[in-house]
Amino acid sequence: MTNIKDVAKMAGVSVTTVSRVLNNHPYVSEAKRKAVIHAIRMTNYQKNINAVHLIKGKTNLIGVVLPYFDHPYFSLVLKGITNQAIKKNYKIVLFQTDYREEREIEALQMLKQKQIDALIICSRATDLSIIEDHLQFGPIVLCEDIKSRKFSTTFVNHYTVFHKALAFLHEKGHRKIGYCIGRTSGTNSHMRELAYREFHEKYHLPYRPEYIIDQCIYFGDGEKVIEKLTTMMDPPTALLVTSDQVAAGIVISCQKRKISIPDDLAIIGFNNEPIAEMMNITTIEIPLMEMGKNLFLQAIDEEISSKEIIVKLIERGTV
Numbered sequence: 001m002t003n004i005k006d007v008a009k010m011a012g013v014s015v016t017t018v019s020r021v022l023n024n025h026p027y028v029s030e031a032k033r034k035a036v037i038h039a040i041r042m043t044n045y046q047k048n049i050n051a052v053h054l055i056k057g058k059t060n061l062i063g064v065v066l067p068y069f070d071h072p073y074f075s076l077v078l079k080g081i082t083n084q085a086i087k088k089n090y091k092i093v094l095f096q097t098d099y100r101e102e103r104e105i106e107a108l109q110m111l112k113q114k115q116i117d118a119l120i121i122c123s124r125a126t127d128l129s130i131i132e133d134h135l136q137f138g139p140i141v142l143c144e145d146i147k148s149r150k151f152s153t154t155f156v157n158h159y160t161v162f163h164k165a166l167a168f169l170h171e172k173g174h175r176k177i178g179y180c181i182g183r184t185s186g187t188n189s190h191m192r193e194l195a196y197r198e199f200h201e202k203y204h205l206p207y208r209p210e211y212i213i214d215q216c217i218y219f220g221d222g223e224k225v226i227e228k229l230t231t232m233m234d235p236p237t238a239l240l241v242t243s244d245q246v247a248a249g250i251v252i253s254c255q256k257r258k259i260s261i262p263d264d265l266a267i268i269g270f271n272n273e274p275i276a277e278m279m280n281i282t283t284i285e286i287p288l289m290e291m292g293k294n295l296f297l298q299a300i301d302e303e304i305s306s307k308e309i310i311v312k313l314i315e316r317g318t319v
Helices: 004-011 015-022 028-043 049-056 070-088 101-112 129-133 158-171 185-200 222-229 244-256 275-279 288-299
Strands: 063-064 090-095 118-121 141-142 152-155 177-180 238-241 266-271 284-286 306-308 311-316
Touching: 004 015, 004 028, 004 185, 015 028, 015 158, 063 070, 063 101, 070 090, 070 288, 090 101, 101 238, 118 288, 141 288, 141 311, 152 288, 158 177, 158 185, 158 238, 158 266, 158 311, 222 244, 244 266, 244 275
Parallel strands: 063 090, 063 118, 118 141, 141 152, 152 306, 177 238, 238 266, 266 284
Antiparallel strands: 284 311
16 A cells, blocks of 8 residues: 655655645645656555544544434534534534433543544433543533533523423413423433422422323324323323424324314424424424534634523414
8 A cells, every 4th residue: 555655755755745745735846746746646645544633633523422313403403513514624423322321432432532523412311420531532512501610511591491481381371281301311301390390389389290291202202292191180281392393293183183272282392493383383492503503613612611592482373
């Protein structure tokens, strides 16, 4: 296999001159540049990218940990990340984890082995202490509010958002409010549960754990939610649904069963995805692409920073 020394010998120049030509260095005579380019073509020389990375101490690769690629929430965050990566001449290494810790550890190992420059973790199952142990190997950016000066974070204050959405439903006359969520573990999920509990304490309402329905991720899960509600003796009159996809599935399922929205069941979705606008679903707008953009910029920035993403309620026809 041809190496840089072979090219230099054929061109009759030094290895340094070949390196300068390969890196478009301006201080090379035209004659030597042509000789090097001719030698490269004749030998079919290919630059050793790994060697370049080793010399520069940089790969221009950013790792991104996501539980799912096919979920609109994460796909929009990822779009925000990749748009910035293209602008900044970086490439993205994706890790779909399905919330399996061993897959997240693989991503952390790549950071440790200098195969990537930084790691963005959009959602995690791994304990924070394990992730913290890997900060010595490169920047790690989190998409959650952890009140730590060791990590850069871009986050939504899910406690505040959830509490405001619950208060909005309370103002509309609802006293039996449930919520649907993807998983009950994780920082963001814990903040939502805390807001839910404290909302009930504030308004002196009975806390109903059966009104919390988890594993609600995709459109088809809306059917599962309505099936569960129809088995309850005293079902909720309103739902917060942490995915517009699931909220849309609930609306369709209600239409099949002649359940009137919002008269029988009020719904607030999350994210303001296109399907929420198409189906006139009241939702919490989260600028997911902006979130992804900021996560990427934090990953390539040497300074630790924290940014809260501002959200807003979009009132439509389901409340």
